[in-house]
Amino acid sequence: MSHDPQDLSQYSLLDLFRLEAGGQVRHLTEGLLRLESGAGEAAVLEGLMRAAHSIKGAAAIVGLEVVVELAHAMEDAFTAAQAGALELGPAGIDVLLGGVDLIAQVARLSEAALDDWKLAQRPRIDAAVAAMRTLGTLAAPAPRLPAGEPAPEAAPVAAPDAEPGAAAVAAAAAPTGAGAGSGADLLLALASETRVNAHKMEAFNTSLQRFKRQQAAMLQSLAQLHEAIAASGDARLLEQAAVVLARAQPLKPWLQQHMADAETHERRAVLVSSRLVDQVLALRMCPFSEGVHAFPRMVRDLARKLGKQVQLLIEGSDIPVDRAILARIESPLNHLLRNALDHGMEAPAERSAAGKPPLGTIRIAARHRGGMLAIEISDDGRGIDPERVRQAVVGRGLGSPAMAAALSQAELMEFLFLPGFSLKESVTEISGRGVGLDVVQQVVREHNGSVRVESRPGLSFRTAITLPLTQSIVRALVVQVQGEAYALPIAKVERVLRVAQDAVHTLENKQFFELDGAHYGLVAASQVLELGVPAPAAELAVVVLGTGAARYALVVDAIAGEQSLTVQSLDPLFGKLRNIAAGALLDDGSPVLLLDVPDLLLSIDKLLSTGTLHHPLHQGDGAADGAVAVRRILVVDDSLTVREMQRKLLAARGYRVDTAVDGMDGWNMLRAGDYDLLVTDIDMPRMDGIELVAMVRRDARVQALPVMIVSYKDRPEDRARGMDVGADYYLAKGSFHDTTLLDAVFDLIGPATP
Known part of the structure; x- marks a missing residue:
């Protein structure tokens, strides 16, 4: 039976109050923080008045007199501020936020627990109401409220001014994960x-x-x-x-x-x-703001506790993010903010002495980049001195003085991710227990993401997190290993390249190649996945994984290209499969296993430690020049980009490829050379593709040559024209994929070598 999304009759008045109160609590918190920062005072006060009035009316309907008391006192304070009789400073904001916290607690209580809570919290409630009523006469810091439970963080719910729908009420009333x-x-x-x-x-x-x-x-x-x-x-x-x-x-x-x-x-x-x-x-998906809306309040309260002046700026609030990811990264982001406040931010006097404004700034910026979610947390605090990290590495027995002295700043920053590693000399309520970046890295890795940190001593510290936009769809690199397809999350792939045989060197029985001044150790994917010894090859298809010292070049049989894969969890019956994260289906419906990159790196380390790593490239196994005939392909296209893309793609499969800039150039090359396949565009100067194919079919010497047309023209009549003139295959560029072209070439002339 279906329900009208606007039918609220199935929900109790208390359910509806919880939904509305949650939104208004969030609105009150955000408004008070804006008021404290001096932003748009008149407009902010007007919004705060409406929120307090609305929650008072809703509480009166459901008989929650304690909320009516709190909201009424709050409303009086806002009225005095609007009339100019009250100037709300940090102390007054503290009092009002205390009242908001109490309303938030009431909104989350069940009817059965309400009476006991009111009895236990009566002194705190009375103190909060009295403090708000006397705000107009405050000339000194506000009276401290009696000790009670810590201020709760408001749960992310609907916007305060939104009309609650049935789905929203159900989500608010249902347990987490339901619905x-x-x-x-x-x-x-x-x-x-x-x-x-x-x-x-x-x-x-x-x-x-x-x-x-x-x-x-x-x-x-x-x-x-x-x-x-x-x-x-x-x-x-x-x-x-x-x-x-x-x-x-x-x-x-x-x-x-x-x-x-x-x-x-x-x-x-x-x-x-x-x-x-x-x-x-x-x-x-939901806006990024739903996962971070409580952070400005947390930063403000914690900064005041530490005697610091700090503001939190959030950029990219409207960026859509998977709800599951947002829920998991909330705690890591909380760690990063606390570290920034305690470790990085200086006290106002110290900042002034360093030529900085007393008010420090922490910034959370979210954006979509390359099909991924990029989150940056930065602050303009003292940063981290790399020498302190170097000393800690030696002091904790993680490396010798000589090794530590040779580490670069980027390599030193990697130590911050080790469990229990902290530069804080004393344990406090906020930090110093070694909990922080290791937790962040663990959660990010679990979601196929990456994290790195950068520091400018005395100036700033930045943490960059990259995550998939959703855990349901993963952008992956599909590779072939021993005839089977496997996928690697793009976020875990540093680069993809081909390595020639003469670029591979052997040292201490390990093979590696050098690129941009760095050494990359070669590891055969077939051995890591226990699929057998890799076949000999004169050129290697390589996928670079990992970072720092744990960076390896994984050798695969072929690179099939990128695809967006819908992740399917493996049956729990199998348990955790080594090196495997999940399953998926390729666009053609064939199954593929998504590799677990952290597991792969552990497996590689095990092979290295046991000395059982095979050589991916068997030196001397490559065929001698001219010993094996290689099929030749002529690519004709007036677009340099398309021409080069096709040439590189085909050459990577072992074909010998020549190119021509138009039909006339292609015709001259066909008459002078000996080709196994012609791949041509249609629209070209001097001689178009249709004319070129017609001339090929009329010439006795080359008329049997297989011909493929690759064109943006995708109408049925265009296809008919190309096929009628004698083309063997017609491929539309608009639906072009790497595998489509390669499969078509294989279908027409077979593999690169007969």
Whole structure:
């Protein structure tokens, strides 16, 4: 049975009050902090008045007199401030925030617990009301409230001025993790399966193109047979051949029409399924602000406790983030802010002496970058002196003085992520227990992210966190290892490159290559994954993983390209599989395992420590020049970018590739060379692709040469024109993928070497 999203009849008045109170508490907290910073006083006070009045009215309806008392006293203080009879300074803000905290506690209580709470907290409530009522006469610091439970952080709920819908009330009343989350996960799995099925149409359409080529060859043979029979003069056979030819001719336009229909269906299915996935993902997303709205209050209170003046600025509040990720990183961000306040920020006098403003600034900035979520936490405090880290490394027995002296600043910063590593000499309530960056790194790594820190001694400290936008969809690099597809999260990949045989060196029975002044140790993925010994190769496809001393070049058989994968958890029956994080489906529907990069790095360390690491490159196994024929391909395109991209892609698969800038240049090269395949664009100066293909089919020497057209023109009539002139394959650039081109080339001429 479906429910009207605006039907609130199923919720009690207390449920509705909880929802409204949560929003108003957040509004009051944010407004008071803005008021303290001196931003738009008149407008802020007006908003605070409305919030206090609204929560007072709602509390009166549900019979929560304690909230009515608190909100009424708060409203009186705002009225006095609006009239100019009260100037709210930090002490007054403290009093009002104390009242807000009490309202927040009431809003989270069940009816059964309410009476006991009011009895226990009555002295604190009376003190808060009295303090707010006497704010107008305050000339000294506000009276301290009786000790009680610590001020709670308001839970992220709906915006204060929003009309509460049934879904929002359900979310507020339901336990954490219940509600729409699990339903959205199920929808995402179904939507992803729909997208995979849509992409399967591409393979079907490719098979139709092959069938069309076979049909064209058959029709040509029938025409030749008809001509031979006509030359023989046998009237009976000629009549039968004419009948067969007439019956076969309608097959050509029939197939062309159905191919066009199938391609249209494919485009529509892919578009609809992709939009469906996007919409389901949107259900899991929320603004970045929902996870950090409580931080300004925390920073303000903690700074006052430490005797410091600090403001927190948040940028990118509207950036959409996966709710699951936001919930997990809230605690690490809290650690970073506390470290910045306690370790990094100086007292006002110290800042002034250093030529800095007394008010320090911490900044949290969120943005989307390269399909990832980038979060930066920076402050303009004292930073970290690398020499102190160097001394701590030696003092804690983590390295010798000589080793520590040789470490760069970036390498020294890596020690801050070690469990229990702290530069704080004494343990305090806030920091000094060695808890902080190691927790941050652990949580970020669990979500396929990365974290790094930078310090400018005396000036600033910055922590950069990179995470996937969602845990449901992972942008991954797909590779081939021993004939199987595996995926690596892009966030964990430092770079991808090919390494020639003569660039590989061996030292102490380990193979490595040098790039930009750094050494990269070579490790065969087939051995790490226990798939056997790698096959000999003259050139290596390499994926660089890890950072610092734990950076390795993982050797794979081939790089298939990037894909956005919908992550599917493995059956709990399997337990935790070594080196494997999850499963997924590729665009063609085939399964792929998502590799666990931290696990991979541990496995590599184990191979190194036991001395059982194989050599990925077997020196001398490469074929001698000229010993094996390599298939040659001519790429003709007037776009330098497209031309070079195709050349590099094909060359990486071992083909020998030449390029031409237009049809005329290509025709001259075809006549002078010996090629196994022609890949050409259509729109080019001097001679276009259609003319080039026509000339190829008319020339006896090259007319059997396989021809592929790669063009932005994707209309059925464009495809028909290309295929009718004699092309064997038509590939649209608009739907171009690395694997599509490579598969088509393999289909036409086979592998690079016969």
